[in-house]
Amino acid sequence: MPTASRETKICxxxxxxxxxxxxxxxxxxxxxxxxxxxxxxxxPAEADGKSVMQMIILAATEGTPMRIEAIxxxxxxxxxKLVELIEDKFGEEE
Amino acid sequence: MEIKKGxxxxxxxxxxxxxxxxxxxxxxxxxxxxxEQVPAEVKRLEDAITAAATELARLRDxxxxxxxxxxxxxxxxxxxxxxxxxLVGQFFVEIKDRHTTAEYAVSVVMRKYSSTVSAIKxxxxxxxxxxxxxxxxxxxxxxIGQKHEDLGHLTQDxxxxxxxxxxxxxxxxxxxxxxxxxxxxxxxxxHTAIVARAMGIPAVVGLGNITSEVSGGDVVIIDGTRGVVxxxxxxxxxEEHKEAxxxxxxxxxxxxxLSNLPARTLDGHEVSLMxxxxxxxxxxxxxxxxAQGIGLYRTEFLYLASEHEPSEEDxxxxxxxxxxxxxxxxxxxxxxxxxxxKYTQAKALNPERNPxxxxxxxxxxxxxxxxxxxxxxxxxxxxxxxxxxxxFPMICTLMExxxxxxxxxxxxxxxxxEGIPFRRDIPTGMMVEVPSAALMADQFAKExxxxxxxxxxxxxxxxxxxxxxxxxxxxxxxxxxxxxxxxRDVIRAGRRNSISVSICGEMAGDPLYTLLLLGLELNxxxxxxxxxxxxxxxxxxxxxxxxRHVARRVxxxxxxxxxxxxxxxxxxKIIPEAF
Numbered sequence: 012m013p014t015a016s017r018e019t020k021i022c023x024x025x026x027x028x029x030x031x032x033x034x035x036x037x038x039x040x041x042x043x044x045x046x047x048x049x050x051x052x053x054x055p056a057e058a059d060g061k062s063v064m065q066m067i068i069l070a071a072t073e074g075t076p077m078r079i080e081a082i083x084x085x086x087x088x089x090x091x092k093l094v095e096l097i098e099d100k101f102g103e104e105e
Numbered sequence: 106m107e108i109k110k111g112x113x114x115x116x117x118x119x120x121x122x123x124x125x126x127x128x129x130x131x132x133x134x135x136x137x138x139x140x141e142q143v144p145a146e147v148k149r150l151e152d153a154i155t156a157a158a159t160e161l162a163r164l165r166d167x168x169x170x171x172x173x174x175x176x177x178x179x180x181x182x183x184x185x186x187x188x189x190x191x192l193v194g195q196f197f198v199e200i201k202d203r204h205t206t207a208e209y210a211v212s213v214v215m216r217k218y219s220s221t222v223s224a225i226k227x228x229x230x231x232x233x234x235x236x237x238x239x240x241x242x243x244x245x246x247x248x249i250g251q252k253h254e255d256l257g258h259l260t261q262d263x264x265x266x267x268x269x270x271x272x273x274x275x276x277x278x279x280x281x282x283x284x285x286x287x288x289x290x291x292x293x294x295x296h297t298a299i300v301a302r303a304m305g306i307p308a309v310v311g312l313g314n315i316t317s318e319v320s321g322g323d324v325v326i327i328d329g330t331r332g333v334v335x336x337x338x339x340x341x342x343x344e345e346h347k348e349a350x351x352x353x354x355x356x357x358x359x360x361x362x363l364s365n366l367p368a369r370t371l372d373g374h375e376v377s378l379m380x381x382x383x384x385x386x387x388x389x390x391x392x393x394x395x396a397q398g399i400g401l402y403r404t405e406f407l408y409l410a411s412e413h414e415p416s417e418e419d420x421x422x423x424x425x426x427x428x429x430x431x432x433x434x435x436x437x438x439x440x441x442x443x444x445x446x447k448y449t450q451a452k453a454l455n456p457e458r459n460p461x462x463x464x465x466x467x468x469x470x471x472x473x474x475x476x477x478x479x480x481x482x483x484x485x486x487x488x489x490x491x492x493x494x495x496x497f498p499m500i501c502t503l504m505e506x507x508x509x510x511x512x513x514x515x516x517x518x519x520x521x522x523e524g525i526p527f528r529r530d531i532p533t534g535m536m537v538e539v540p541s542a543a544l545m546a547d548q549f550a551k552e553x554x555x556x557x558x559x560x561x562x563x564x565x566x567x568x569x570x571x572x573x574x575x576x577x578x579x580x581x582x583x584x585x586x587x588x589x590x591x592x593r594d595v596i597r598a599g600r601r602n603s604i605s606v607s608i609c610g611e612m613a614g615d616p617l618y619t620l621l622l623l624g625l626e627l628n629x630x631x632x633x634x635x636x637x638x639x640x641x642x643x644x645x646x647x648x649x650x651x652x653r654h655v656a657r658r659v660x661x662x663x664x665x666x667x668x669x670x671x672x673x674x675x676x677x678k679i680i681p682e683a684f
Contacts, residue, residue: 028229029236030178033185062191063182064218067233070225 015086018078023100026072031101036063038092044083046093051076060093106337109312111287113332114298115635117307117357118350119264119285120343123323123336125249125316126267136206136320146200150207153247158187160243182233183240192218206320208248215241249321264327266319269573270297280304280386285327287315287334292578301329302614302633303383305390309334311575360638364395368630368641372648376623378641379435379631381609385427391634395641398435398492400557400631401609402427404480405443414476420483428491435492437557437609437631438484439536440477440509442466442498461571466499471508481516488528496557498536503545506535506552536609538562543591546598556599557631560610564588583612584668586660589621593660596625607631617672619643620679624656646679 021027027035039046039060046060052075058065060079071077077097081089138146161180169177186192192214199210215237223234264285265278286301291310301308307329319325319336326335326346330353335342369375379400380391391399407415407423427436444465445457457463470477487493497509510533520527537543538559546556560583565572567588572581582588592608599606607629612618614632616639622630623644630640655675662668 025229026227028227029182029233033182036185036189059191061189063185063189064192067230068218068221068225070227070230072227 012082013084013086014080014082015090016078016080017090017094018076019094019097021071021073021075021077021097023103024073025103026075027066027069029067031103032063032066034101035066035093035096036061038096039089041092042081042083042085042089044081044086044089046089047080047082049078049080051078106335106339106342107318109287109315109318109334109336111309111312111315111332111334112292113308113329114291114295114310115286115301115306115308116330117285117305117353118326118328118330118346119307120324120326120338120346120350121262121264121284123266123319123321123325124263125319125321126265126270136209137204138200138206140204143201143204146207147197149248150196150200150210153207153244154187154193156247157240157243158184160247161187179236182236183243186237186240187244208245208320211241211244211248264325266315266325267297268316269295270300285325285329286310287312287319287325287327289314289316290573290575292572292575292581295573299611299633300383302635303381303387305635357635357638360642361394363638363641363645364393366395366641366645368397368644370623370644370647370649370652372650374623374649376627376644377629378637378644379437379607379609379629380634380637381631382427382634385423385430387634388427388430391637394634394637396634396637398437399427399431400435400437400607400629401496402436402438404439404441408441408443415479417479417483420480421486424483424487424493425490428487428493431491433491435494437494437496437534439496439498440467440480440484441470444469461565467497467505467509468499471505471512474512477512478516481513482520485513485516485520485527485531486525488531489526493528494532494534494555496534496536496555498559499538499562500535500549501539501541503548503552506549510552534604536562537595538610539566540591543595546595547601550598550602550604553604555605555607556595557629558592558595558606558608558610560588560592560608560612563591563610567591582665582669583610583615583618584665584672586663586665586668589660589668592622593625593656596627600626605629614640616640616643616680617669617676620647620652620655620675621659621672623647623649624652624654624659643676643680651675651679 048058048060048069050056050069050071056069058069079090079093161184165177165180168180195214196210199205199213200207219234219237222237223231225231262282262284264287265283266287268289269291270286270288285306286297286308288297288310289312291297295310297308297310307327309327309329309332312334315334323337326338326342328346328349367375368378377397379398380396381401382388382391382399383403383406407419424438445460445463464472484493484495497506500506517527517529532554534553534555534557535549536559537546537556542549543563564581564583568580568585570577570580572578596606605628608622608627609631613630614636619640620643632640659668659671
């Protein structure tokens, strides 16, 4: 099974609050792959990238290092898109 | 099986299926289901989640249309939670692996997440705990709602389990099928108690947390005579309580044989026993118990029973119905006595800080003359159909009384101009239920045709006790010498001014006080219908001489304990099986 993984960092001021979490999950759900989000920093944690609840509980604030991992046929595209979303600050800021 | 002890507020024994009413905070007990029920439980939860999603999508669209995308998107988050497969999957794991009810599965999983989320340091995120509660409640409400039908359209007999029965809930009750009440809070004079006694069904209140220990569909015994509730009883208890219920019914039947006999003492002094009602339909039961008329028709239920303020025609229809049933016997209509209750406070734009001292009852009516007039017009139009009397509640000052009478006069003039018949000399009275009115009874007596003492409020305002607050409810006592003095003085003022005095509070129907009130020369006792036979029995078993002697002794006591003890002893002397 193809696997893809990339590291990034939360860069929007408000962090992964409700709306970004929902956007993230929406994008994640467009892919077949299983998606896991790892949070680095002081309180490492992981979440199912397709679960809003788990993404909220991740409580990833601005500057938190993240690793997105996907397992599945479309793993590469999934990771690509999700990292873009994070780095685009979820389209919130100019 | 679980036995709970509470306060007995309405006697009798009933065995029934529980209907649990939605409390403020839904407390879901942990209950297990048999393995074969798992697929049905899973289906129930799936349906509830689908229904919740439909509701939310509709809400989101409506809110977005009205307030814009930003506000509407709150519901997007709720929807996203419902579509969260990892989350929802955990509900089903609870049901399938642990055999819990769908309600419990949802509540246990959501509560785990809500405590995690509320612990998040980031404020934006921890605020989301409210959404989690919201979605939990929505699903639970749908689950519970699925199990139970609307209160107004029950198809089988139930016993109602609630935190505290709200007046609006009682108003909506399908009375044919409600067989008993059990509530978490409340006291002898709580709304639940009053309604239960009026309906003649057993009720136990002050049970603490009965709502969290009973699930809809449980078999529950409510023993209103002993103040006990048994959840999921065993066979032996079922048998024992069936027997107790039979005995109670037999005693009731015997008391009812008194219904056609006058309330006359052994030495020939006759008083009048009336009933308090909430709906015209209650009159049948009142007559069955031997009431000679209606001493208090609480019209609040006209307001509580519907979403809209009743129209003049709604009022008229109810009054005409009541009078038709009464066939010439008296009907005392109390004008609207709302305010200071959960119903009006919840609906108010600015809830009052101190509602019992606030804009309630006659004050509220005088602040909304058009509404007040609608009711008065209906009463006046009905006045030609029978023996109608008007009673104003919560009068504190002469000015209030005069204002109310002035509005009544306006109404009469309007009717006259319109050529609508009415009875100009309709008896007009007032409730004496605040100390200021009791203390000035002599002055008031010159301006009304009758007094009716509302002991519940009179006690509350004299002793400064909220009877619905279980922490101080014990201080609420009709036997307090200060209350008795006020009652005595009001009765005397009525006699001096030759106007009739009745008591329509709980005290009038409590057999403990019958001898005393009789001895104080009270002429009209108005009470819940099921209390009439017992009060009558006491009256028929004593003499005025004895009653006067009891009253004299009681008025010399300085503590309520002494009063109650003495009254109990004296009543037992004439009716050994009382109490």
